[in-house]
Amino acid sequence: MSRSKVSVLALLCGALIIAYWQFWPKAIPGWTAEEVEVLRSLSLSSLQDLPPNPSNAVADNPLAAEFGSRLFFDTRLSANNGISCATCHQPIRRFTDGLQKGQAIGTTDRNTPSIVGVAYSPWQFWDGRRDSLWSQALAPIEDAREHAFNREQVRSLVTDDAQYREYYESLFGRLPEPGRADAHSTNVVFANIGKAIEAFERTIMPGESRFDRYVAALVNGDVERQEELFSDDEVRGLRLFISDANCTQCHNGPLLTNHEFHNTGVISFPGDIPDKGRVAGVREVMLDEFNCKGEYSDDDKRSCDELEFARTDATLIGAFKTPSLRNLENTAPFMHKGQFATLADVLENYNVAADAMIGHNEAKPLGFSQRQLDQLEAFLRTLAAPVQMMATREGQGD
Amino acid sequence: MIVHRIVAIFLLFFGLGHSDAWAHGGVVEEDDLCVIKVNYLRAHFKVYQPAVRGLEQFCEDLPAATQSIFVMEYQHDSLSEMEVDFRIIRDVTGKGRFARLEDVEQIADIEGVTVFYQEPVVEPDVYLVSHEFVEEGDFVGIVSARQLQTGKLYTAVFPFEVGFTGLGYWPFFVGLLVLLQVQYLYMSGRFGKWFGGNSGAATLLVIGLCFAISDVSASELRVSFTAPDGQPRINQMHSWILHIADESGRAVEGARVEVDGGMPEHDHGLPTKPRVTEELGGGDYKLEGLRFHMSGYCEILIRVATESGTTVAMIPLQL
Numbered sequence: 001m002s003r004s005k006v007s008v009l010a011l012l013c014g015a016l017i018i019a020y021w022q023f024w025p026k027a028i029p030g031w032t033a034e035e036v037e038v039l040r041s042l043s044l045s046s047l048q049d050l051p052p053n054p055s056n057a058v059a060d061n062p063l064a065a066e067f068g069s070r071l072f073f074d075t076r077l078s079a080n081n082g083i084s085c086a087t088c089h090q091p092i093r094r095f096t097d098g099l100q101k102g103q104a105i106g107t108t109d110r111n112t113p114s115i116v117g118v119a120y121s122p123w124q125f126w127d128g129r130r131d132s133l134w135s136q137a138l139a140p141i142e143d144a145r146e147h148a149f150n151r152e153q154v155r156s157l158v159t160d161d162a163q164y165r166e167y168y169e170s171l172f173g174r175l176p177e178p179g180r181a182d183a184h185s186t187n188v189v190f191a192n193i194g195k196a197i198e199a200f201e202r203t204i205m206p207g208e209s210r211f212d213r214y215v216a217a218l219v220n221g222d223v224e225r226q227e228e229l230f231s232d233d234e235v236r237g238l239r240l241f242i243s244d245a246n247c248t249q250c251h252n253g254p255l256l257t258n259h260e261f262h263n264t265g266v267i268s269f270p271g272d273i274p275d276k277g278r279v280a281g282v283r284e285v286m287l288d289e290f291n292c293k294g295e296y297s298d299d300d301k302r303s304c305d306e307l308e309f310a311r312t313d314a315t316l317i318g319a320f321k322t323p324s325l326r327n328l329e330n331t332a333p334f335m336h337k338g339q340f341a342t343l344a345d346v347l348e349n350y351n352v353a354a355d356a357m358i359g360h361n362e363a364k365p366l367g368f369s370q371r372q373l374d375q376l377e378a379f380l381r382t383l384a385a386p387v388q389m390m391a392t393r394e395g396q397g398d
Numbered sequence: 399m400i401v402h403r404i405v406a407i408f409l410l411f412f413g414l415g416h417s418d419a420w421a422h423g424g425v426v427e428e429d430d431l432c433v434i435k436v437n438y439l440r441a442h443f444k445v446y447q448p449a450v451r452g453l454e455q456f457c458e459d460l461p462a463a464t465q466s467i468f469v470m471e472y473q474h475d476s477l478s479e480m481e482v483d484f485r486i487i488r489d490v491t492g493k494g495r496f497a498r499l500e501d502v503e504q505i506a507d508i509e510g511v512t513v514f515y516q517e518p519v520v521e522p523d524v525y526l527v528s529h530e531f532v533e534e535g536d537f538v539g540i541v542s543a544r545q546l547q548t549g550k551l552y553t554a555v556f557p558f559e560v561g562f563t564g565l566g567y568w569p570f571f572v573g574l575l576v577l578l579q580v581q582y583l584y585m586s587g588r589f590g591k592w593f594g595g596n597s598g599a600a601t602l603l604v605i606g607l608c609f610a611i612s613d614v615s616a617s618e619l620r621v622s623f624t625a626p627d628g629q630p631r632i633n634q635m636h637s638w639i640l641h642i643a644d645e646s647g648r649a650v651e652g653a654r655v656e657v658d659g660g661m662p663e664h665d666h667g668l669p670t671k672p673r674v675t676e677e678l679g680g681g682d683y684k685l686e687g688l689r690f691h692m693s694g695y696c697e698i699l700i701r702v703a704t705e706s707g708t709t710v711a712m713i714p715l716q717l
Contacts, residue, residue, distance in 0.1 A: 268448050
C-alpha cells in the first residue's frame with residue numbers, strides 16, 4: 001500500500017471512531033435510589049395541599065372564586081372598558097400574553113408571568129413587591145399603564161351591578177351607601193375585590209405532565225412504561241437537570257421553583273437600564289398598605305413571617321423570582337423582560353453565565369456541549385401539561 | 399490625541415501620575431476592577447453597550463455610539479445616602495485624557511456642551527444611568543455626590559472616548575514586558591525557583607485559612623439546635639430552638655444572639671433574615687424565620703454576645 005493510501009485509511013478510521021464516540025447511543029445507567037428520591041420530590045404527586053392564606057378570609061370560598069372569575073374577565077374594570085386581567089393573563093397561553101412586556105392601556109415594565117400554581121408562592125410579581133395574590137391583583141387595576149382604573153371606580157362598579165352587589169354582600173357584608181363611602185370603606189371594598197380574585201386564582205393549578213407519569217413509572221419499577229414515556233435524550237436531559245446543570249438549586253420542589261429571588265445575569269432589555277429587581281421590590285412590599293400586616297388583612301394575629309423575616313440587603317440587586325418550569329409551554333418569550341425568545345436562548349445564558357450587569361450572577365457557567373443543551377431542552381419540554389382548574393378547598397366537601 | 403494617549407499609557411504603565419492625573423477622582427483600573435473615585439468615596443464602575451456588545455464590560459472608552467449603561471456599585475456605604483448626579487459633556491477642554499475638574503469648571507456654558515444629565519438622586523442600591531450616544535468623539539463624564547447633612551460636594555471627572563476602536567498601545571507594551579520578564583527569569587536561572595516559591599506561599603495560605611475556619615467553629619461555646627420537624631426542610635419557613643452552653647456544658651443565659659449564614663459554594667446568604675425572638679430559659683433560644691431554598695452545604699453563624707464578650711459559633715448543615 002502506498003503511503004497516501006495508509007494515511008487516508010488512518011484518517012477514515014479516526015473519523016469513524018470520533019463519530020462513534022459522539023453519536024453512537026450509549027447505554028443509559030439506571031437511576032440510583034437517591035436520584036429516584038430527588039425525582040419524586042420534583043413530581044406533581046409531591047405537591048402538598050395549598051396552604052391557607054389567613055390574610056384572606058374568603059381565599060378558599062367557592063362563591064368568592066366564582067365572583068373572582070367574573071371580575072378576572074371583566075373589561076369594565078378599566079379606564080377604556082377594554083382591559084381585564086385576562087387581557088395579559090390569557091388562559092389559552094397559560095395565563096400569559098406571548099409578549100416581551102405586558103401590553104394593556106400602555107406598556108408595562110416587565111414580562112407577564114403565568115399565574116398557574118402561583119398561589120403557592122409567598123411573593124407575587126417578578127420582584128415580589130406584593131405578599132399575597134389579593135394585594136397583587138389590586139396593583140394593575142390602578143396602574144396607569146394597565147387598567148388605569150381607581151378604587152372609587154371599582155366600588156361604584158360593584159355597587160351599580162346588581163349581580164356583583166349580590167356576590168359582594170353575601171361574601172363581605174353590606175356595601176357602603178353611595179355618597180357615604182369614605183377612603184377607608186372604599187379601600188375595604190377594593191381589598192375585598194382583590195380577595196375574590198385571589199380565590200379564583202387559587203383554583204388554577206398545573207396538570208400532570210409526561211415527566212410526572214415517567215416518575216410514577218420509575219417509582220413503580222415499570223421499565224417498559226418508562227421507555228414508552230421518555231426518549232433517551234429526555235432521560236439524559238433529566239439527569240443533567242438534577243446533576244451537572246445545577247437547575248434544582250432553584251428549580252426544586254414539585255412546582256420546580258423555590259419561590260425565591262436570584263440574580264442570573266440576564267442582559268438588560270434594549271433601551272432600558274438594568275432592572276434592580278428584588279432589592280427595590282422588598283422595599284415596596286414593606287410599605288404596601290395592603291400587605292399582610294396592614295389594616296385590610298384578615299389575619300387577626302398578623303402572623304406575617306414572610307414580611308417579618310424578609311431579607312433586604314444588597315445581595316438582592318438584580319434578583320428576580322424563580323419562575324415555575326411547569327409553565328414553559330406556550331409562554332415564550334422568557335425572563336423578567338422577555339429578553340429570550342426561546343428555551344435555547346435561556347439555556348445559553350446559563351451555559352455562559354457571564355458577570356451580571358448589576359449585582360452578582362449566582363449561576364456558574366455550565367460549559368455544556370450543544371448536544372447536552374439539546375438534551376436539557378428535550379427534558380424541559382416533557383414538563384408541558386394542561387392547566388387544571390381545581391375545586392376550592394371549602395367547595396370540595398359539597 | 400494620539401500623543402495624549404501615548405503619554406497617558408506611559409504614565410499609567412510605569413505607575414506614575416495616578417494621583418497627579420486623577421487628582422480630583424476619576425476612573426482607574428485597580429486589580430482588574432474598574433473603580434470610580436469620587437474624592438475618598440469609591441464605587442465599582444462599569445459601562446455596558448448591550449445592543450452591540452452584550453454583557454461585555456467597559457471601563458471608560460466605549461466602542462460604539464449606541465445605548466450605553468453606566469453602572470456604579472458602591473464600595474462605600476455613604477454614597478448610598480448621598481445625592482448623586484451624572485453629567486456627560488462633549489470634551490471642549492482641549493486636554494483630552496488630562497481633562498481635570500479645573501478645566502471643566504472653566505467651561506462657561508456647561509449646559510451648552512452637555513449631552514446627558516441625570517438630576518441628583520439618592521439611590522440606595524446601585525446607581526444606573528443610560529445614555530444613547532448619537533455620535534463618536536471625546537467626552538467627559540462628571541459625577542457629583544452631595545452629602546445631604548453638610549452640603550459638601552465631591553466630584554469625579556473622567557474623560558473617555560466613544561468609538562474607541564483599537565486597543566491602543568497596550569498589547570504591545572504588555573507583550574514586551576512579559577517577554578522581558580520571562581527572558582530575565584530564564585537568563586538568571588530563577589524560572590524554576592520563582593514557581594517553587596509561589597506554591598510554597600500558596601500552601602501557607604491554605605493552612606492559614608484552615609486555622610481561621612476551625613477557630614470559628616471551635617469557639618468556647620457549644621451551640622446546638624433542634625428543628626421541630628426533625629430535619630430542616632427546604633422551601634418552608636420554620637423555627638429552631640437553639641441551645642447555648644459553655645465549654646463545661648453550663649447553659650448560657652441572657653445572651654444577645656444574632657444569626658446569619660449562607661451557602662459558601664453558591665456565594666449567597668440565606669433567603670430570609672432569621673432572628674432570635676425569645677429566650678426560653680435554660681440556655682434555650684427560639685430562632686424564627688429560617689428557610690432554606692436549595693439543597694447543598696450551608697453554614698449558620700451564631701453570634702453570641704454576653705457580658706464576657708462575643709463569640710461566633712458555626713453550625714454546618716448538609717441540606
